[in-house]
Amino acid sequence: MDIKTEVLIIGGGATGTGIARDLSLRAIPCVLVEKGDLASGASGRNHGLLHSGARYAVSDPEAARECISENRILRRIAGHCIEETGGLFISLSEDSPQFRERFLMACEEAGIPTALYSRDQALELEPELNPDLLSAVKVPDGAINPFELVRANAKDAERHGAKLLFHTGITSLLIDQNQVRGGLALDLLSGEDYKIEASFVVNATGAWVNQVLKLAGLRIDMALSKGSMLITNQRLNQRVINRCRPASDGDIVVPNETVSILGTTSVRSEEVEDFEVTPPEVSLLLTEASRMIPAIRGARLIRAYAGIRPLFQSGGTGGDRQISRSFALIDHGERDGLKNLMTITGGKLITYRLMAERTSDLICRKMGVDVSCSTHLKPLPVVAESLRPKDRLQKIAPGGEVLCDCELVRREELEEILETMQFRDIRDILHRTRLAKGTCQGGFCVYRLLGLLHESGLVKESPNKVLKAFLEERWKGIRPILWGGALKEEELIESIYKGIFNLKDSVEFGVGSSE
Numbered sequence: 151m152d153i154k155t156e157v158l159i160i161g162g163g164a165t166g167t168g169i170a171r172d173l174s175l176r177a178i179p180c181v182l183v184e185k186g187d188l189a190s191g192a193s194g195r196n197h198g199l200l201h202s203g204a205r206y207a208v209s210d211p212e213a214a215r216e217c218i219s220e221n222r223i224l225r226r227i228a229g230h231c232i233e234e235t236g237g238l239f240i241s242l243s244e245d246s247p248q249f250r251e252r253f254l255m256a257c258e259e260a261g262i263p264t265a266l267y268s269r270d271q272a273l274e275l276e277p278e279l280n281p282d283l284l285s286a287v288k289v290p291d292g293a294i295n296p297f298e299l300v301r302a303n304a305k306d307a308e309r310h311g312a313k314l315l316f317h318t319g320i321t322s323l324l325i326d327q328n329q330v331r332g333g334l335a336l337d338l339l340s341g342e343d344y345k346i347e348a349s350f351v352v353n354a355t356g357a358w359v360n361q362v363l364k365l366a367g368l369r370i371d372m373a374l375s376k377g378s379m380l381i382t383n384q385r386l387n388q389r390v391i392n393r394c395r396p397a398s399d400g401d402i403v404v405p406n407e408t409v410s411i412l413g414t415t416s417v418r419s420e421e422v423e424d425f426e427v428t429p430p431e432v433s434l435l436l437t438e439a440s441r442m443i444p445a446i447r448g449a450r451l452i453r454a455y456a457g458i459r460p461l462f463q464s465g466g467t468g469g470d471r472q473i474s475r476s477f478a479l480i481d482h483g484e485r486d487g488l489k490n491l492m493t494i495t496g497g498k499l500i501t502y503r504l505m506a507e508r509t510s511d512l513i514c515r516k517m518g519v520d521v522s523c524s525t526h527l528k529p530l531p532v533v534a535e536s537l538r539p540k541d542r543l544q545k546i547a548p549g550g551e552v553l554c555d556c557e558l559v560r561r562e563e564l565e566e567i568l569e570t571m572q573f574r575d576i577r578d579i580l581h582r583t584r585l586a587k588g589t590c591q592g593g594f595c596v597y598r599l600l601g602l603l604h605e606s607g608l609v610k611e612s613p614n615k616v617l618k619a620f621l622e623e624r625w626k627g628i629r630p631i632l633w634g635g636a637l638k639e640e641e642l643i644e645s646i647y648k649g650i651f652n653l654k655d656s657v658e659f660g661v662g663s664s665e
């Protein structure tokens with residue numbers, strides 16, 4: 151299957167799907183190629199914070215202004231992906247009052263509205279906060295569901311003519327006379343490879359940008375910064391809680407549906423896929439986050455995970471927290487003499503639309519096309535029925551079968567999805583339904599899903615092999631938080647799996663063998 155198109159977009163995170171949507175709304179043909187599923191890079195490995203920009207107001211005013219402007223646009227066009235929680239920046243006794251004053255002024259300069267609350271007002275709003283807090287500043291932070299956001303962009307792009315290929319990696323670039331002409335793609339599941347001819351190639355691969363640029367003998371200065379996060383089994387805060395001090399480890403707790411997400415660390419990494427969460431990171435996050443919300447100490451954790459921030463370095467020698475969170479759009483024709491290749495990287499999840507707009511504007515200028523961006527005006531489509539457990543509860547009919555008890559995923563819902571999607575990998579279903587994303591992390595439901603897949607004949611390989619791969623991946627997120635209640639539940643889950651599959655010990659099944 152060889153393909154011809156106008157623009158080849160490499161990378162199916164928020165940025166790549168945002169570009170596919172923007173271009174297709176301007177009627178420019180494009181093909182997006184993603185080596186995993188949608189949002190399998192940093193777009194699916196973050197806090198889900200709808201930044202107000204306040205975190206960057208003091209240190210990175212440009213990024214702060216981008217965030218507040220995009221925050222307002224996303225509330226208009228992607229309301230169904232957002233929970234309008236609001237946020238607080240709290241000051242504890244060890245936090246400098248001078249920093250709070252600078253913070254308030256910097257927010258005002260960046261156009262971020264704030265309100266100063268006393269200790270008592272803050273505790274009334276958020277009773278679990280540390281009672282020793284001195285004050286809190288209210289900001290328009292929120293929570294955003296990255297998977298729904300990326301899927302909505304992908305759906306709208308497809309609706310307007312874009313072609314999206316998943317589990318397909320770009321393995322080389324077609325270059326002729328200092329001009330890029332497309333790329334060679336490999337379907338990583340079927341092994342099929344083919345040629346995609348294109349007038350322009352956009353490298354929207356986030357932390358992987360240098361791997362793609364290497365195919366053309368190029369590189370840019372990037373710092374890869376690993377950030378680890380922990381998820382509690384219940385929601386401890388209604389608003390996003392930040393620490394009012396210069397950005398540092400463990401200074402944020404983001405509510406997300408029924409859980410809270412504790413973030414984050416910043417560790418320089420050489421590896422693009424270094425997703426290991428280490429015991430010191432877990433301790434640090436717990437210590438720092440429980441200074442803000444003491445109940446975190448006694449809360450049960452359900453998962454640890456990490457993402458890699460793609461930070462574009464334009465000189466400077468400071469630490470990773472000093473590198474701007476703004477983005478870089480690089481025209482390799484101008485920079486390196488290789489025409490029609492562009493790289494877009496850095497930025498934030500919530501600035502993806504602006505990044506896509508700037509990239510699409512550049513392509514339009516080069517093509518001589520005079521159509522303006524409309525992504526800030528047109529609402530994103532709702533992709534599927536609501537994934538929120540409280541909405542799903544209404545849909546459970548008497549006697550209806552629920553496969554995932556934590557996220558209330560019904561058998562019917564899964565059957566519908568399997569009918570409409572082209573099934574390629576078990577993870578595609580988990581991203582689309584939130585099955586296995588709840589308190590048991592798939593311990594009680596994934597074998598039920600496999601039963602369904604087996605019945606429908608969709609799993610070509612042995613179901614045990616699929617299950618083993620899932621459990622090994624799950625184990626990476628569970629292992630760093632195994633103590634207390636989590637350990638007990640894990641032992642229960644282990645015995646369930648041993649019982650169902652008649653296993654004598656974990657070695658026979660291979661659980662943990664990837665470690």
Ligand SMILES: Cc1cc2nc3c(=O)[nH]c(=O)nc-3n(C[C@H](O)[C@H](O)[C@H](O)COP(=O)(O)OP(=O)(O)OC[C@H]3O[C@@H](n4cnc5c(N)ncnc54)[C@H](O)[C@@H]3O)c2cc1C
Nearest residue numbers: 161163164165185191192193196199320356377457499500
């Ligand atoms: C710990 C952490 C917390 C964060 N928290 C927030 C937050 O709360 N709010 C916020 O706004 N931002 C946050 N961010 C930043 C945000 O997640 C990223 O800036 C954003 O998701 C980057 O999106 P992207 O599409 O550019 O890159 P990615 O989402 O990484 O997408 C790149 C894609 O390219 C694909 N790819 C790579 N190589 C190839 C190839 N050869 N062929 C095909 N495909 C390829 C990858 O599989 C990947 O899916 C956080 C980041 C981290 C790491």
